[in-house]
Amino acid sequence: MCLAIPSKITQIENNMAVIDVDGVRRECSLLLVEDAQVGEYVIVHAGFAISKLDETAALETLALLREAAALVEAKGGQREEPGE
Secondary structure: OOOOOEEEEEEEEOOEEEEEEOOEEEEEEOOOOOOOOOOOEEEEEOOEEEEEEOHHHHHHHHHHHHHHHHHHHHOOOOOOOOOO
């Protein structure tokens, strides 16, 4: 299973972007998205930006992911199995 996390483009050079998620920076290819700009959010899979995302949706998704991570951490990393 893959988890698509909105990533903010901080730099672009030759169809390659530096993306940022909470201070973690990575590179990704922009070959699959049209007209990506610095400051925009993209969804990245296997090193390629596969779609652009508006800022409101990106920030809302990031907030939900932080909340989910905090809940898992509060449970000591224990996963609940279906039906529990």
